[in-house]
Amino acid sequence: MQPALSVHALSKRFGDRVAFNDVSFEVGRGEVFGFLGPNGAGKTTTVRTLGTLIAPTSGSALVAGIPLIPENAVEIRRRISIMPESPGLYLRLSVIENLECFADLYEVPEPHKRIARALHAVKLDERARDLCGALSKGLRQRVALARALLNEPQVLFLDEPTSGLDPAATRDVHELITALSHSGVTIFLTTHRLEEAERLCDTVAILNTTLRMLGPPAQLRTQLFATTLAVRTRLPLPDPDRVFNGLPSVEAWRRDGMGSYSLTVSDPTIAAPAVTRALVAADADVLSIGESLHSLEDVYLELVDNDANPPLGRS
Amino acid sequence: MKTTRVRAVLRKELREYRHNGNIIYAMAVVPLVFIVQPLVEIFTLKTSAALTLRHEDSLLYLLAIPALAPAMLASYGIVGERDQGTLEPLLATPIRSDELLAGKALAAFVPSLAIAYGIFGVFVAITELFARPAVAAALVRGPEVIAQVVFTPLLAGWSTWVGIAISARSKDVRVAAQLSALASLPLVAVTSLTAFGVIHATLRFAVICGVALLVLNRLALRVVASAFDRERLITGAK
Numbered sequence A: 001m002q003p004a005l006s007v008h009a010l011s012k013r014f015g016d017r018v019a020f021n022d023v024s025f026e027v028g029r030g031e032v033f034g035f036l037g038p039n040g041a042g043k044t045t046t047v048r049t050l051g052t053l054i055a056p057t058s059g060s061a062l063v064a065g066i067p068l069i070p071e072n073a074v075e076i077r078r079r080i081s082i083m084p085e086s087p088g089l090y091l092r093l094s095v096i097e098n099l100e101c102f103a104d105l106y107e108v109p110e111p112h113k114r115i116a117r118a119l120h121a122v123k124l125d126e127r128a129r130d131l132c133g134a135l136s137k138g139l140r141q142r143v144a145l146a147r148a149l150l151n152e153p154q155v156l157f158l159d160e161p162t163s164g165l166d167p168a169a170t171r172d173v174h175e176l177i178t179a180l181s182h183s184g185v186t187i188f189l190t191t192h193r194l195e196e197a198e199r200l201c202d203t204v205a206i207l208n209t210t211l212r213m214l215g216p217p218a219q220l221r222t223q224l225f226a227t228t229l230a231v232r233t234r235l236p237l238p239d240p241d242r243v244f245n246g247l248p249s250v251e252a253w254r255r256d257g258m259g260s261y262s263l264t265v266s267d268p269t270i271a272a273p274a275v276t277r278a279l280v281a282a283d284a285d286v287l288s289i290g291e292s293l294h295s296l297e298d299v300y301l302e303l304v305d306n307d308a309n310p311p312l313g314r315s
Numbered sequence B: 001m002k003t004t005r006v007r008a009v010l011r012k013e014l015r016e017y018r019h020n021g022n023i024i025y026a027m028a029v030v031p032l033v034f035i036v037q038p039l040v041e042i043f044t045l046k047t048s049a050a051l052t053l054r055h056e057d058s059l060l061y062l063l064a065i066p067a068l069a070p071a072m073l074a075s076y077g078i079v080g081e082r083d084q085g086t087l088e089p090l091l092a093t094p095i096r097s098d099e100l101l102a103g104k105a106l107a108a109f110v111p112s113l114a115i116a117y118g119i120f121g122v123f124v125a126i127t128e129l130f131a132r133p134a135v136a137a138a139l140v141r142g143p144e145v146i147a148q149v150v151f152t153p154l155l156a157g158w159s160t161w162v163g164i165a166i167s168a169r170s171k172d173v174r175v176a177a178q179l180s181a182l183a184s185l186p187l188v189a190v191t192s193l194t195a196f197g198v199i200h201a202t203l204r205f206a207v208i209c210g211v212a213l214l215v216l217n218r219l220a221l222r223v224v225a226s227a228f229d230r231e232r233l234i235t236g237a238k
């Protein structure tokens, strides 16, 4: 099946400033694709470029199966929708008037049914007649999300959809994203919330002008970090060197605190039993042995911090 | 060009005017003030003045209204959307530049036309009712009324397009409004000079002006649409 998004060596420059450079990835239909990166990494610019709002400087892409060229812009925009960083509602109009305008612009059939469904999806049925200017920031954000659902897009670009939302509203948006992806909508999600990306996304890309990493969240973790075993004993080991150094499955170890050790291992399923036996043989009172998982946050910070402080000698 | 999308923009604009009713009143107030003094003068004119009036085209003075009225609304059209941050979601829909511009132009043109015709109607009605009959007859003559009816939409159309073009290139709402008003002044000058007899209003002059305005109005959409730079509007400095 043709991917929903296929991006090849895409770049955008504003004069001398490079917004993003040489970005390539593919997103399958119905996938949730997380696009992470620090402020100014080029996320919004990428969304705008793929959404035909601005033209790439070089590179090519297929968006919703259509080549990203100026002649196809209208057809692409028909099949996608974008929820931008700031909602951009007509504040003097009511929620429903805002949605009616966009339903007409998308020429959707049976606009009133679509509008009702979109409002229901973001739980705003009760506020349909309110003026947008009288809504709180989070509610405005939800109107913008409803607006992006009107044309039943094949690809939905969400630029930080949960920034500024309360926990319950955030959960609602997460549920909506999951439901949409189950119904076959491809979601392109930019976010600064790493736990959100970890929970929702099939694939995650970390961008910092160039693409720094790409893959399922679990894979990024193992790619970047060796597996570690966390060991805790009731009393500190008198001679931990003797216990750990003799084990072939343990590559390195370090002390994390009183009776607490981190072991770098290649395969935890071999290392854990061996470590347990060695500790028992050394007469230690073992409190716990467990694999410690790196979060996506660790991965992200590792990459982004490295970019911010490049090691000496790197160009 | 899809009329559904043009209509969607027009309807949205008209709804915004309705929610913000002051806009249209504000647009009507200035031209109303503009006709008070001439009306007062007309009431005081003696029958003997009719003879000179008959040889002047004073009524054309009212054509300054359609030449000026669209400036405010039209100049807000694009830069206003940008200012409110609503342009990006709008341009992310399948709307084409010419559809957006046509909707915006109609939204400035329609109320301006209504105001210009409305005020002209009020002026004529008051003159007929309260001025001396000879004065009224000398002032409100067939050719003058026809010129008014024909030139009102032509002038309003042109002024609308100038305002929209300025709006699409401006960074600031206030600058756009001032520039548009300024850009309407040449038209006001021509209509006023004609009204005061400096330019002699012949049929030939009227036809040339009429055809020129018609052609300009027909070309305007294409010209403004081709100069409409979506990328600059979204990413350019505000």
Ligand SMILES: Nc1ncnc2c1ncn2[C@@H]1O[C@H](COP(=O)(O)OP(=O)(O)OP(=O)(O)O)[C@@H](O)[C@H]1O
Pocket (backbone or CB within 6 Å): A014, A017, A018, A019, A020, A037, A038, A039, A040, A041, A042, A043, A044, A045, A046, B234, B235, B236, B237
């Ligand atoms: N119109 C513009 N002109 C010049 N430079 C721009 C323009 N828009 C964006 N940039 C630059 O391009 C880079 C990427 O910006 P972009 O808005 O895409 O970042 P982002 O990843 O969305 O950041 P954030 O997380 O803060 O939203 C930044 O360095 C930014 O300053």
Ligand SMILES: [Mg+2]
Pocket (backbone or CB within 6 Å): A043, A044, A045, A085, A159
């Ligand atoms: Mg951004």
